[in-house]
Amino acid sequence: xxxxTPAPPPPSHDHGAARIARVxxxxxxxxxxxxxxxxxxxILMRWFGGAGIDGDFExxxxxxxxxxxxxxxxxxxxRGNVMVDTFTSRLPAGVQxxxxxxxxxxxxxFAAFIAWRLAVGALEAYSSRTTSMVLGLPLQYAIGACxxxxxxxxxxxxxxxxxxxxxxx
Amino acid sequence: xxxxxxxxxGFAGMLALIAVRMPVGLAMLTAGSVGYISIAGxxxxxxxxxxxxxxxxxxxxxxxxxxxxxxxxxxxxxxxxRDLFRAASALVGHRRGGMAMAVIGACxxxxxxxxxxxxxxATFGRAALPELQRYRYEAGLSTGTIAVGGTLGxxxxxxxxxxxxxxxxxxxxxxxxxxxxxxxxxxxxFYCLAIAWTVRRNPDLAPPHPREDARERVAALLxxxxxxxxxxxxxxxxxxxxxxxTEAAAVGAVAMLLVSLLRRLLSWESFKGSLVxxxxxxxxxxxxxxxxxxxxxxxxxxxxxxxxxxxxTEAGLAPYLVLTIMLAVYIVLGAVMDELAMILLTxxxxxPIVTALDFGxxxxxxxxxxxxxxLIVVGIGLTAPPIGLNVFVxxxxxxxxxxxxxxxxxxxxxxxxxxxxxxxxxxxxxSLGLVRWLN
Numbered sequence: 001x002x003x004x005t006p007a008p009p010p011p012s013h014d015h016g017a018a019r020i021a022r023v024x025x026x027x028x029x030x031x032x033x034x035x036x037x038x039x040x041x042x043i044l045m046r047w048f049g050g051a052g053i054d055g056d057f058e059x060x061x062x063x064x065x066x067x068x069x070x071x072x073x074x075x076x077x078x079r080g081n082v083m084v085d086t087f088t089s090r091l092p093a094g095v096q097x098x099x100x101x102x103x104x105x106x107x108x109x110f111a112a113f114i115a116w117r118l119a120v121g122a123l124e125a126y127s128s129r130t131t132s133m134v135l136g137l138p139l140q141y142a143i144g145a146c147x148x149x150x151x152x153x154x155x156x157x158x159x160x161x162x163x164x165x166x167x168x169x
Numbered sequence: 170x171x172x173x174x175x176x177x178x179g180f181a182g183m184l185a186l187i188a189v190r191m192p193v194g195l196a197m198l199t200a201g202s203v204g205y206i207s208i209a210g211x212x213x214x215x216x217x218x219x220x221x222x223x224x225x226x227x228x229x230x231x232x233x234x235x236x237x238x239x240x241x242x243x244x245x246x247x248x249x250x251r252d253l254f255r256a257a258s259a260l261v262g263h264r265r266g267g268m269a270m271a272v273i274g275a276c277x278x279x280x281x282x283x284x285x286x287x288x289x290x291a292t293f294g295r296a297a298l299p300e301l302q303r304y305r306y307e308a309g310l311s312t313g314t315i316a317v318g319g320t321l322g323x324x325x326x327x328x329x330x331x332x333x334x335x336x337x338x339x340x341x342x343x344x345x346x347x348x349x350x351x352x353x354x355x356x357x358x359f360y361c362l363a364i365a366w367t368v369r370r371n372p373d374l375a376p377p378h379p380r381e382d383a384r385e386r387v388a389a390l391l392x393x394x395x396x397x398x399x400x401x402x403x404x405x406x407x408x409x410x411x412x413x414x415t416e417a418a419a420v421g422a423v424a425m426l427l428v429s430l431l432r433r434l435l436s437w438e439s440f441k442g443s444l445v446x447x448x449x450x451x452x453x454x455x456x457x458x459x460x461x462x463x464x465x466x467x468x469x470x471x472x473x474x475x476x477x478x479x480x481x482t483e484a485g486l487a488p489y490l491v492l493t494i495m496l497a498v499y500i501v502l503g504a505v506m507d508e509l510a511m512i513l514l515t516x517x518x519x520x521p522i523v524t525a526l527d528f529g530x531x532x533x534x535x536x537x538x539x540x541x542x543x544l545i546v547v548g549i550g551l552t553a554p555p556i557g558l559n560v561f562v563x564x565x566x567x568x569x570x571x572x573x574x575x576x577x578x579x580x581x582x583x584x585x586x587x588x589x590x591x592x593x594x595x596x597x598x599x600s601l602g603l604v605r606w607l608n
Contacts, residue, residue, distance in 0.1 A: 022445065025444065025445060025448035025449075026441060026444050026445070026448075028444075028448055029239070029443075029444030029445070029447055029448055030444070032235045032236065032239055032422075032444075032447065033239070033422070033426070033444075035232065035236070035419065036236055036239070036418075036419040036420075036422040036423050036426075037419075037423060038419075039415065039416055039419035039420070040419050040420050040423045043412070043416055043419075043420065057229055060229055060232050060415070061227040061228070061229050061232075062227060063232075064226060064227055064228070064229075064231060064232045064235070065223055065224075065226040065227035067235060067451075068226040068235075068451065068452070068455050069226070070448075071235075071447075071448040071449070071451050071452035071455070072452045072455075072456070074445065074448050074449060074452065075448065075449045075452030075453055075456070078449060088188070088189060088190045096190065099189055099190045099191075100190065103190065103191045103192060103195060106191070106195060106199065107192070107195050110195070110198060110199075110202075113218070114218060114222050117215065117218040117219045117222075118219070118220075118222060118223060120219050121219035121220045121223065124219070142223070142227075143220070143223050146222070146223050146226075150222070
């Protein structure tokens with residue numbers, strides 16, 4: 001099993017798509033901090049003023065989904081996903097690399113598929129006017145944003161496959 | 170082909186994919202999707218994937234995972250984990266084996282603000298390993314202690330594994346956190362005993378060194394009060410019923426950020442580093458969650474879990490025999506599989522069986538107790554050969570120590586793990602006592 005942390009040192013200069021993945025992950029992290037502040041503020045208000053912030057629950061839900069989709073591309077760019085290295089470590093390096101390229105492509109295909117399905121889901125949420133319970137926030141924007149980030153994840157997976165294939169040549 | 174045999178093929182296919190280096194979450198996703206389509210059909214699968222990834226990730230309870238990881242990342246990046254280790258070594262470091270015990274003590278305190286064993290191992294691998302080497306502690310004892318100490322990150326609540334258990338079995342997270350405390354502290358005590366026993370048999374492993382002077386000791390202890398305060402607020406708040414787990418995680422992350430900023434310990438670069446670390450660790454957990462969700466939906470369609478559960482329940486085996494077999498299965502699986510994936514995949518089958526058995530307790534209590542037992546076996550799987558994630562983490566940080574040496578260092582601790590597991594099986598009150606008392 002190759003663990004995520006300590007992460008393999010990220011490529012010394014991320015460029016292009018990998019840099020966007022990093023910015024996206026930082027934005028997702030900012031969202032998580034924002035959620036932490038929101039929940040904390042809501043608790044403090046409940047203690048001192050009586051009522052918490054309306055709809056903090058559903059803002060956490062929406063924010064969490066956005067943050068997670070924002071995290072996924074960076075994890076792929078840094079090759080962070082957990083895998084189990086058993087007998088394959090004894091295979092020739094070329095075979096190992098070929099397998100890794102293949103799985104990057106499968107992952108990318110899944111990400112593209114999920115992006116497509118989420119886009120359909122977002123359109124349906126739009127036409128059925130699905131909203132959150134308390135605040136009535138329209139959900140299609142959040143689902144649509146997740147679809148876009150899933151598409152970006154597909155791109156990143158394709159690029160990591162390409163880079164790995166080139167390195168091994 | 171019957172549902173059950175499709176499910177069996179699904180399992181075999183998933184394990185085969187994992188064996189050929191496919192990432193664990195992706196293997197579950199692939200096998201689960203193929204199985205889902207072959208039982209329920211393509212249109213149903215298209216429909217299922219339209220919203221599942223979004224609604225799975227927008228689960229309020231799951232928000233504790235990134236929040237707790239963020240809190241731990243802030244604590245680590247601002248050097249607060251190193252302070253914890255210094256304080257613990259100021260207290261006991263001069264005793265024989267004391268620096269190793271200080272690692273265990275610091276990991277216990279860190280476990281109260283961090284929910285991940287990998288993060289705890291990596292943190293103390295960086296903070297404590299150089300110190301242990303400076304005091305010429307034997308390499309295997311040092312790396313083994315840190316690998317085992319890392320499991321305290323999940324054994325001491327909060328714990329990512331317990332959050333996942335709570336969600337997949339629909340149990341109360343706060344009660345699970347309460348139940349984990351006494352077994353967690355027991356782990357700490359047993360690990361210190363294991364160190365004492367090891368260094369007594371072979372004193373050369375841990376050369377003693379003189380005690381620091383009183384002023385330095387006091388300074389080291391004073392430096393950690395903010396961290397201990399945050400830990401107390403988080404854990405105490407959950408136990409006292411002041412916070413839900415999510416609220417505690419949010420408050421803890423904000424408090425830890427404030428502590429780091431006020432003490433000027435967190436540079437802009439380390440702040441960004443904390444966010445990146447949170448992103449990567451969280452992402453890999455959620456990829457596995459998505460894979461498990463799809464795979465388990467496929468399993469539910471195949472009706473395999475209910476068939477197996479019914480067969481075992483009807484067989485009329487002794488409850489403790491069934492429980493022992495399950496725990497043995499976990500120990501074997503945990504030795505070769507990712508622990509998170511392991512519990513996500515087995516719980517749909519094991520959980521209904523366990524809660525249907527008669528242990529002379531309420532089903533709710535059995536559910537909580539079983540969660541703690543699962544947590545202990547997960548901890549064992551994280552350090553046991555041939556594949557222990559924590560051992561790999563420490564190996565990545567200390568390449569010069571052969572991995573077999575770390576495994577040898579881990580062995581005495583593993584022996585105490587088995588004893589602790591047996592105690593927790595024999596005396597459910599160890600887990601449930603605090604829950605009953607607090608509720």
